[in-house]
Amino acid sequence: MEVIRGDVSSNLGACLANAFLLDLKHMGLIHPKLNLKDIILDKSKIDREKARIKLSSNLQHVHQNENLLCVGIDCRIDKDTLQYKEVVDENGKKKIVKIKGAECHFTFTRETGTESKYLTHRVIPNLGATGVLLAEDVAAVLTEYNSVDTVKAILVDNTSTNTGCEAGLITALEKKINKKLHTIGCSLHQNELPFREIFKSIDGTTRSPTTFTGPLGKLCINNYQDLPQVEFPKINGPLDHHHLTEVTSNLSGEQRLLFGACCWHFPRS
Structure with a gap:
């Protein structure tokens, strides 16, 4: 199984196994009467065992x-x-x-x-x-x-x-x-599609994968995240006292980032 997981060739797997058996013999952990040639491994033995393990694992996975x-x-x-x-x-x-x-x-x-x-x-x-x-x-x-x-x-x-x-x-x-x-x-996919259409209506379509041509997109070119935050009055809303862990765990990376920024600026009382 480890040979399969590590994407190791059968030749290399046989070499490692035989080297391990030889070390065991030198350490006296193999019975002296046991002939090492009878248990030596080759590529064909490893191939047959890999096929058997794959079949057994797949059948077990399908059954479960x-x-x-x-x-x-x-x-x-x-x-x-x-x-x-x-x-x-x-x-x-x-x-x-x-x-x-x-x-x-x-x-x-x-x-x-x-x-x-x-x-x-x-x-x-x-x-x-x-x-x-x-x-x-x-x-x-x-x-x-x-x-x-x-x-x-x-x-x-x-x-x-x-x-x-x-x-x-x-x-x-x-x-x-x-x-x-x-x-x-997918609900999250549906959630992002309306925003994309609104953004296209306000800012226009993109001209390349990395640049914007509209007024909003051009403002996003620079990195503003390190600038000092602007003080503004807090507006209370219905979500202030709700814990949305179950909901936020299913949001995309951009949505979680936006939600986290809102929570930092609007701490729950």
Whole structure:
């Protein structure tokens, strides 16, 4: 298991294990009558044991998480994912090399209403992943976890790829498994979309990923967080005496930062 977790090759794993056995023999911790050649390890033995451990671990994980009621799905591009790629060297020979590159992970979680637990993930194209293509992966995962008949809801971001009425993920998935599903849209995603539209209406659209062209955006170029705070009168509101730990734990980083700044300037009595 540690060889798998550490992404260690079978050859290196066998070398480390054999070196450990040799040390035990020199320390007198192996019975003298035991021939070291009978327990020596090679790459093939490590490969077979890795395959057995992977199969056993996957079956146990599926058994513990089958018959799902609600599944959460989300896509994320990891920029520094370790990948194995086939290349051709200067002699024209093909070989496998390790590289780090961008990889889009389609992640699945088990949602119970009180906790979110990782299930599995699939690798999908960085660009051009349609709702129909994603629905195929979701259906395969539901089948793997014996949950096609039990699933009732899908938790997704509110994008057209997921929620489109004609070719969206949910629509395609319902056709694929032949049953209706309850769609749970991300509330925080909905919370940020109106603000983005308001900002675009007031300040205009951006011209590049790092700069603003409108009057509000240009004011944000400089770093004002170290400037002294301006004194202003406190305005009492209905949230002054409420503890919102449960709510703030689900906010995005920017929202928590804004809420924390408000709490610093408006201390609760």
